[in-house]
Amino acid sequence: MSVTPSDAALLRLLRSLLPQELEGLGGRAIGPARAAAWQADLSLGAEGLALDSLELVACASAVNEFFRLHESGVEDYLLAERRLDAWCRIIRAGIEDGASGITFRTSGSSGTPRRCAHAHVTLAAEVAHWAQVFRDRRRIIQLIPAHHIYGYLFTILLPDALGVEVVDGRALSPGRLARLLQGDDLLVGFPGGWLPLLRSLDRLPQGIRATSSTAPLPAATHQALREGGAAQVVEVYGSSETAGLAARTDPQAPFTLLPRWRPGHAGDAASVIEVATGGEMALPDRCEWLGGAALRLLGRKDDAVQVGGINVYPARIAAQLAAHPLVAEAAVRLDAMLPEPRLKAFVTLRAPRNRAGDRVALEAWCRDHLSAAERPVSIELGDHLPRNALGKLADWAACGAQPPAH
Structure with a gap:
């Protein structure tokens, strides 16, 4: 497959990346519904987004960093152009002239956000796998931002690989989304968004499939999706540093590595090895290997837990x-x-x-x-922190601690 996203995919990416950059500057909050209405010929100048000089430089810098345009020398053209479609052409030219890949940023929940670079060919190889898994889907419903690695894989590259339309479900009211969903759709979402979605919809269409990533998917949420009509829920395990690592469709089952990886170390030194290069990548979690490519996660190495997809x-x-x-x-x-x-x-x-x-x-x-x-x-x-018989801190719900004092 081509490593260069289509014009439609690049426009979708800009609708996700630029609002985040503008909000980070402290001046604007552009919601998904408004951004989804941006047309390719939208001006960045006074007659359109009305970016001032500082906003224009910040947005151009974000695009340059994301697509690594400086590697092909086309980044300066961003400041000379004032339309989204022109920026899409510059991005495409940069990729075709040798920009090596995409730079994602971690959330920064464990400190300063880090840059994570991934080669175009590596991302394309992973998406080729997902294109086989989801080859029966005729449309993708986007419930996540497109500029994080999970969003880029599933709402930018995968639609191009499948040749299917993308609908930004975040831009729709629950009623419109319910009327629009079809049984051959793929819902691309995250753990914290599924239960609010299910509360807003009577039932999902028969045959619909879903992917979930960015954080562990609670077994109760997985069950709620299945009871709500989803034919299958694919939980994807990965990170900004690694891209996709493994997946499962049963919350009680171990994960299975994606074809790019083979088992490395287990326990506190848990790692995977890239098949093509032999390079070893540390996992963010402790794990045990169960034979073949199956792994069971045993908790974060850094003692982080995830709340709403954020490490805390x-x-x-x-x-x-x-x-x-x-x-x-x-x-x-x-x-x-x-x-x-x-x-x-x-x-x-x-x-x-x-x-x-x-x-x-x-x-x-x-x-x-x-x-x-x-x-x-x-x-x-309470009067004392709850501890178990060995004197170690224990879960107060599990060890009979006193109820909340009023």
């Missing part, structure tokens, strides 16, 4: 809570029993005289100082 670090958040003047000790865990897992906290107070008021104060502090993904959705108060 319970120990760090517990330390922040413990530094609060009201708090003596704190423990933070992922509440995996929720339909969409969120953090929960258990706190002991320095002077527990007004527990109800102290809880309100701590909840307000969390809203002011923690991001949405980091904020515990429940704070339990």
